[in-house]
Amino acid sequence: MLRFFLSRVLVLIPTFIGVSIVAFAFIRLLPGDPVALMAGERVMDPERHAQIMAQLGYDRPLIVQYLDYLFGLFTGDFGTSIVTKRGVAGEFFTLFPATLELSFCAIVIAVAIGVPAGVFAAVKRGSWFDQITMGAALVGYSMPIFWWGLLLIILFSGTLGWTPVSGRISLLYYFPQVTGFMLIDSLLSGQEGAFTSALSHLILPSVVLATIPLAVIARQTRSAMLEVLGEDYVRTARAKGLSRFRVVGVHALRNAMIPVITTIGLQVGVLMAGAILTETIFSWPGIGKWMVDSVFRRDYPVVQGGLLLIALVIMIVNLVVDVLYGVINPRVRAR
């Protein structure tokens, strides 16, 4: 198990370097540069422009810039934002809890609804439940997430007035950041109504973010379950006189979860991409919104560092999934 774990960790290193190259190159492929964008509408004297670029070190050859950046990474320096002059890693970890809270709620919603829905659809194959669920999953999967978010805002925030439009909590409440997770911090603050407020802010973006993973997980669970239900060992379980719940919920589900766990891991990556849109729609102060803003400002260090840190998070999640995969599937563990 330890060897399995270490081999997975070693694979992370080349992946990390690969991502750093991509992150470094992509933002530079975009037309425009940070200095020109900072100047805005005003026309900047080319000499002054070159001077600032040199100050920031962007006049050096790309390979030198990259190696300098890579060297910084290995000493734990993710760079400094051109705009805010603050460390990228510091900004990331200030904003990351907001994204993590949103993503976590989204994945909980997706798994808590998607897995049972998929199981029921498989067990009741061809029934109206199956047809409606899978139809809805297809619609959910195909839905442009920004449009879906706007629709929900119009209905729940606009017409019904049940939920706030944006932000993480009402301005009425102020309390110190302890964990960075608004749901927990609001409870810790002990202020009446704070938790409800945080929850009502969280619910809509979570649902929007959960939509695509939910659809994918439901479909994957259904197909995995259908395959497993036809297996000989499920027949054995029934021949043992076990209850329907034990046969489906224990013997079949445990096997069906193997591909589903992989899917859930992959969805975490999708979730990060989805978070960028969702956070922008709901003005959620997380890393998604931060990244979008930085791309518009051509804030090279933030985009590079942010991408890398997001990639790191996804890599860690995948590592956890790999380990979990070994736990649930004894055939992998043995090797």
Add this chain to the structure above:
Amino acid sequence: MPLLSIRNLSVTFATASGPFKAVDGVDLAVEPGEVLGIVGESGSGKSVAMLGLMGLLPPSATVTADEIAFEGRDMRALGARQRRKIIGKDVAMIFQEPMSSLNPCFTVGHQIKESLKVHLGLDRSARKTRAVELLSQVGIPEPERRLSAFPHQLSGGMSQRVMIAMAMACNPKLLIADEPTTALDVTIQAQILDLLVDLQKSQGMAMILITHDMGVVAETAQRVVVQYAGQQVERQKVSTLFDHPHHPYTAALLSAIPERATGKRLPTIPGVVPGQGDRPNGCLFNPRCPRADDRCRTIVPPRQPASLGEALCHYPLEAVGEAA
């Protein structure tokens, strides 16, 4: 009173091209402690009939019967919950493919103990003791250590032994063995068969042995049912069947046993068991029967008396099988 009594059991599958009757009017009576062999080619509905009895068929199958009684209790009238108290406890079943019949995600111990917990309500330590006992009973070395083994760590023969241990967990009164040795290699086949016979004798349980191997029947069973295309074409005692088969199909099966073959070439039965699309009129065996005439091709054959092996045939064989 027989342990298991089945009358007129039929299984119909709903298929895309209409209903298909895989089992047609099967009757069975199994006495306590007896071994009944069911033989027939692939596709003759042997397994399907037993799976139907156990309630293990997919929803596309419809099982009908005039009677399915276990120890005098009508199983058809029982609810799912009541049925499960019999299935897996008093009636156990083992299958053809031992390697895929064990759940790959759970240890051997877990899978054996599960039955003990569900049916007998044994506590943790009693379950462990019993599981070790069962594994050693089926001839698995180092049973204590094997409890924590996963199915992929076992060979086919070992897996079948585990399946047998699982089936024996609650001391069943009837064991249905569905071609238990077909997927195993020849040296292991004999071991597993010996084990089954030993257990059957020592536990005094009844056994229904489904096989297409006449040799296996000769060694183990007291009575034989020969099944063809979903119908029972002959029912006989083993002691007389081998010398006096009454249905031409039985005779053909017997002459296809290598050890009994006399000529240079092993006799075979031409053709295959009819499926959904090519069911003949009259006797289902007529296209492959050397003795078939116009009557066989048009009129459904009658059931002959017990003296003629209850053969489903117009022209049952009287003496030593010379057909095929």
